Amino acid sequence: MSARLTQAFFAREVEIVARDLLGRHLVRDRGTPDEVVLRITETEAYGGPEDTASHCRAGRTARNAPMWGPPGHAYVYVCYGLHQMLNLVTGEEGRGQAVLIRSCELVSGGEIVRARRRMDRDAPALLAGPGKVGAALALDRSFSGASLFDEGALEAHEGTPIVDRDVLVGPRVGVDYANARDRAAKKRFAIAGSRWVTHANSLRRARSR
DNA sequence: TGAGCGATTAAA
């Protein structure tokens, strides 16, 4: 088990953190029989009142309050009434930034995840899509605002960072309500070649060689 | 107090 990511890691600009979170690990219930470890494979950056795709676009509300808080905390909200979406708050306190965790690859705890998702025992845990990540980690709104630095429930670990040539970028998914600039903004990041990525056809190499 | 909708997913 690698070391925990620090608050300084999360305190940087949201696009930087979103890209750097690829290859990092999310750990649920560390050290218990229910421990689950996921490797982050796809992320999206949302940030500040100037981003018309962000939940913070209209300022502070009861729901998005954690996004305005200190970095390294979770922001969890319900989408379409049934999906628990996990975000990790970034930037200095007050910026209103967070990274949406869109997809992960199972590292360990497959039995736990399969039981939660009621999947066939022999089927691979396909965690492509933010709703599936929330389900695999058994998250609910009580996690919104929780610190990643407290012992236990939800932690973020160093894992193995991804080199630039293996990073894909593209527009964010499901933000048609935003203005043209924010709809087109390449704020989605994914690991090249990973099976655990959504909408792969709209992703391109971040850096050509 | 309530209408409208959403950073989605699975099934038809």
Added chain:
DNA sequence: TTAATCGCTCAT
């Protein structure tokens, strides 16, 4: 292409 499903936001 569409149903599922309900908390949040904002307009009465």
